[in-house]
Every structure is written in structure tokens, then in C-alpha cells.
Amino acid sequence: MTDPIVRFQDVHKSFGDVNVLKGINLDIKPAEKVAIIGPSGSGKTTIIRMLMTLEEPSSGDIIVDGKNLWKMEKNGHMVKANEKHLREVRGDIGMVFQHFNLFPHMTILENCMTAPIHVKKESKEEVRDRSIQMLERVGLGEKLDNYPSQLSGGQKQRVAMARALVMRPKIMLFDEVTSALDPELVGEVLEVIRDLAKHEDMAMVLVTHEMDFALDIADKVLFLDEGVIAEQGTASEVIEHSENERLQGFLRRFRG
Amino acid sequence: MNAIIEIFPQLARGLHVTITVLLASAILAYLMAFIAGLCRLSQNIFIRKFTGFYVEVFRGTSLIVQLFWLYYAIPMLFGIQLGSNWWTGVIAIGLNYGAYLSEVVRGSILSVAKGQSEAATALNMSRFQRMRLVIFPQAVRMMLPEFGNYTIQMLKGTSLVSLIGMTDILYYGDILRSSNLSQAPIVYLLVLVFYFILALPLIWLTRKGERISKKGVANG
Numbered sequence: 001m002t003d004p005i006v007r008f009q010d011v012h013k014s015f016g017d018v019n020v021l022k023g024i025n026l027d028i029k030p031a032e033k034v035a036i037i038g039p040s041g042s043g044k045t046t047i048i049r050m051l052m053t054l055e056e057p058s059s060g061d062i063i064v065d066g067k068n069l070w071k072m073e074k075n076g077h078m079v080k081a082n083e084k085h086l087r088e089v090r091g092d093i094g095m096v097f098q099h100f101n102l103f104p105h106m107t108i109l110e111n112c113m114t115a116p117i118h119v120k121k122e123s124k125e126e127v128r129d130r131s132i133q134m135l136e137r138v139g140l141g142e143k144l145d146n147y148p149s150q151l152s153g154g155q156k157q158r159v160a161m162a163r164a165l166v167m168r169p170k171i172m173l174f175d176e177v178t179s180a181l182d183p184e185l186v187g188e189v190l191e192v193i194r195d196l197a198k199h200e201d202m203a204m205v206l207v208t209h210e211m212d213f214a215l216d217i218a219d220k221v222l223f224l225d226e227g228v229i230a231e232q233g234t235a236s237e238v239i240e241h242s243e244n245e246r247l248q249g250f251l252r253r254f255r256g
Numbered sequence: 257m258n259a260i261i262e263i264f265p266q267l268a269r270g271l272h273v274t275i276t277v278l279l280a281s282a283i284l285a286y287l288m289a290f291i292a293g294l295c296r297l298s299q300n301i302f303i304r305k306f307t308g309f310y311v312e313v314f315r316g317t318s319l320i321v322q323l324f325w326l327y328y329a330i331p332m333l334f335g336i337q338l339g340s341n342w343w344t345g346v347i348a349i350g351l352n353y354g355a356y357l358s359e360v361v362r363g364s365i366l367s368v369a370k371g372q373s374e375a376a377t378a379l380n381m382s383r384f385q386r387m388r389l390v391i392f393p394q395a396v397r398m399m400l401p402e403f404g405n406y407t408i409q410m411l412k413g414t415s416l417v418s419l420i421g422m423t424d425i426l427y428y429g430d431i432l433r434s435s436n437l438s439q440a441p442i443v444y445l446l447v448l449v450f451y452f453i454l455a456l457p458l459i460w461l462t463r464k465g466e467r468i469s470k471k472g473v474a475n476g
Contacts, residue, residue, distance in 0.1 A: 054374050083383060091380050101375035105393050114389055115379035160375075167379060 003066070005030045005171060005203050006051065011060030013046055020046050022227035024060070030170065031201040035214035035235075038224035039250060044207040047224070048173040051205070052095045053086050064089050065170070094169030098176040100156040102148040102163070108135065109144040112163045120167070127166065134162040138192050154185030158192055165196075172196070174206040186210070193217070211254045215239060223247045259442050266432055267443075267450055270425035274454070277342065277414045277424065281349035282407055288354025289403075293361025307358070314355035320416050323348040327420045345417035353410050360402040364395040397469045404462025408455050415451075425450050 004027035013021040020043040028034055036044045049055040051062060053069065062069040071078045072085040081089075103111050112131035116122045135141055138158035140151075148156055157177055164172060174193065178186045190213050197204060197217040208214045215221060215235040223231040223238060231244045239251065295307040314322065327344045331337050338344045368391045376386040418427035429447040433440045 052374075052378050054377060087380055087382060093378075095378040097371060097375060097378075099371055101369075101371040103372065103375070103390055103394075105397070115376075115381060118385055118389060119380050119382075164378070 002029055004028055004063075005065055006205075007061075007063040008047070009061040009063065011047075011050065011062060012058045013043070013050065013055065014058050020227055021057075024229060026222070026229065028171070028203050028205065030203055032220060033197050033204045033206070033218050034220045034222065035206045035208060035218035036222045036224055037208065037211065037214060037250075038222075038230075042224045043227050044224050045175055048095070048175055048205055048207055051171075052093060052173055053090050065092065092170040093173065094164035094167050094171070095173040095175065096157070096160050096164055096177050098179050100148070100153070100160045100180075102156055102159055104148050107145050107147055108140060108151070108159050111148070111159060112166045115163070116166055131162070131166050134165050135159070137195075138162045139188070152185060153181045154188045157181065157189045161189075161192055161196075169202060171203045171205070174204065174208065176207055176209065178208070178210055209254075211251070223250070225250075259439060260446065263432060263439070263443055263446050267425050267428050267446055270423055270428040271450075273342070273417070273422050273424040273427075274411075274414050277345050277349070277417055277422070278411050278454075280346040281353070281414070282410055284346060284350025285353035285357055285406070285410065286403070288351060289357030289361050292354060292358035293365070296358065296362050297365060310351075311355045311358055314352050315359075319348065319352045319413060320419065322352055323416055323420060341417070341420045341422050344420060345414070345422055349410060349413050349416075353406055353413070357403065357406055360399050360406070361395070364398040364402075365391060367398065368394045400465030400469045401462055404458060404465045408458045408462065411455055411458060412451060 006026070006028040008024045008026040011021060011024040012019070024047060026047075036047060038044050046055055050057050051064070051069070057070060061071065067089045068078070068081075069086070069089050070081050072081045073079075102108075103114070106114065109128070109131055112134060113124070113127050116127040116130070117124055132141065132144065135144060138161055140155060140158055140162070143151065143155065143159075148159070151159065160177075177193070178189050181189065190210060193204075193206070194213075194217055196202075206214055206218070215238075218235055220232065221235050221238040222229050223242075223244065225231075225244075225246050231238055231242050231247050233242075238247070242248070292307045292311055295303050296311070298304050298307075323345065326338055326348050327341065338347055372390050372394065373386055376390040381389065414424060415426040418424050418430065421427075425447055429443050432443045
């Protein structure tokens, strides 16, 4: 039994008066591929945004590789983490966003190189080689000197994945990465994710509406409903054997 | 025609003052703009309030009165001399336009899309790195057209220094008019032409700034 690389312990999150997450308990093992599905507004994205430190939990603990993400010890007490602590703990986490969020003032190659050079202080040559390799892997080796505005949505998203991968994360988060794409561009992005899931030993957490895809690559599927994990298990357990009616209804809407 | 040939070189004697006051006050204004603009985004409430006070006072009162304050009132009240009237003019114009431009700086930084900062966080950049590598370079592009506009305004604002005895273009125009009242129309027409010609390169730079700002920024 390996230790989980990510553990949520009774995590709550509210925005104002709205309780989005009402007690999330969750373990993610190293290299595990987890898909989070559920109706919109159920808090799927909030889960991974808290893990990326973009959203602060209202209560509960998130443990990453044995370290408490949002809290640190000071004079024997647990206090709210400062920026330095957050940076230490989130260093192994990478994220890809729904709207790509590439840096528009940098070329594709610069987008990939900036963080390893400035954040990890790695040598420029090494980072350059690795970035080019990664961009070739996602099929954009020809576009190194292009700017994001010159790319299609699918290409942008593939760059965003390369950019995250160059940082060598142990945990990769995918936040509805195909939702903003034209239908004909979805396939090329899913292909890259499938390749990563097959060949990389990092943990992956996918928030997605691509149901068949998610069920296909995920080791574990979470069905999030009204702020709690209503169902979890392997894809076949969740899909075929669950008696959760809301899950059945949710799946029916996708299956038609 | 003869009149023009006579007046022109007279006015040109003021070019030096107009241009040096413009350049120096523009540099001061840009400096203040970035300092105050960034301070207003500080997490420290005192820094924020203090800068806000500066911005509102200088935006909310007239430049000409500020000029007179610096030139006449402050030396009397506090016994502080701000140096020559050239310096007084530069400081007044620089602080005044710095206040306006700081709002441009602040607004541009705030208008860089939130996703940019989030992506930088996801790459584990520090707050300072996010600002320096991601937000600021994009914000600066957005600022360019407004900086151009305000610089053109500043050029015209420099004409106020003639009121504290500086020998700029308008000063010589006033002298010429008072020595020959019938020439007033032609004198002031030429003064306008002078300012317009000086503004041309700034107008051109502003256009260029607009083109640069249109590409390479994520907002919305």
C-alpha cells in the first residue's frame, strides 16, 4: 500500500453563502489517474484549484506528499501558510486550464522555458532542449518561434501541456481542458493526454465532460454531486454497478 | 509674410525651454506613475492610502494652482526653495501628470486577465516573478497609447511655465503681442503651429504604441 501523494481531509469550501464543497475526503496515489465527473456547479474545478493553491479551502486539510499545503507550523502552532510555504509544497504540481492561459507576449518556446529557468534556476541550454523535446512530443516542433495568437485552440492547449510538463510535475491537473475547443480540435488534445496517461508515471487529475474518454483512461472515477463525492471507484464500478440514481441520470444525459 | 519671417525666430528662442521642461517633466511623470501605480496595488494599506491621497490631490486640483503653490506659497510658508523656476515647473507638471498616469498603470495591471496570474502560479512563480515576467510586460503594452496621449497633453501643459517667468514659446509670443498688439492673431497662430509641430512626433509615437498594444496581450 503506497502512501497517497495527495490527500484531502474533510475539505470544505464556500464562496460567500454558497457551500460548494461539503467535506471532501480523497486519496490520490502516485501515478494514479483520477477523473472527476459531475454536473456543472458541483465543485469539480474547485477541488483542483485548491490543490493548485488558486483557491483557499474554508476548512480541512490538503496534504501533498506528506506536507500540509495550506497550513504550516510556526512556534508549535499550525498557522495559515505563507507564500514561501505554498511555493515549497506546490512545486510538484502542474495545471492545464480550460482557457489555456498561455503568455501572449512570449513565443511558444519562451512560454515553456520561462518557469524552469526562473523558478527552478535550471540552465538555459538544458531547459531549451527539454522544451523543444516536449513541444515536439505534442506535435508543435515546427512552431517554436510562433506566438500563441498564431495558433489554433487545440495547438494552444497542447503548448499549455508542454509548458506544464517541462516543470516535471509529479501531479498534473487538467481543468476541463477541452471545453473551450471547437469540436474538431478536441481529439488532438485528448490524444496527448492519452499518451501521457499511458507513458508517464505522474498522478493525473482530470476534471472533464468528455465522459467516455475519462472512463477509458482513469484508474479511479469520482462522481461529485452537490458538494460531496457521491460515488467513487473504478470506471466499471461507477458506471455499471452504481445504484446512485443521480449518477445514472447524469450518465444518461451524456449517453443519450 | 514678412511678419511671419520676423516672428518665427523670436518664438523659436523659447523652444529650448519648452522642450527641456517637457522632457524632464515627462521623465518625472513616468517615474511617479510607476511608483504610485504599483503602490496603489500594494498589500500594505498605509502605502495604498498614502499614494491614493497623492493621486487624488494632484488629479483633483488645477495644475496652474499647483504651480503657483510650489512657486509662491511653499517657499513663503516653509522657507523651502525648490530650486530654479525650471525645476518648479518640472516638478509641478511631473507630479500632476504622474498622478493621472499612475491610474493608467494601475488600471493596465488590473486589466491583465486573471488567468495569466493563475497560470504563473501554476508554474510556481513567486508574486514578484508573476508581476515581472507575466503581468507587467503585458500591462506596459496596454499603457503605451495612454502614455502617448498624456505626453501630448503634457507638452501643452508646459505653456503654463510662462506664468512663473520661464522663457518658453508662449512667453515669447506674449512679449511679441504686447509690443505690437495688431500682430496678436498671427503671433498666436504661429504659437499654435509650433506646438502642433512639436506634438507631431508624439502623435506618431502614440499611434505606434496603439499598434504594439493591440498584439501580445491577454485580457477579458
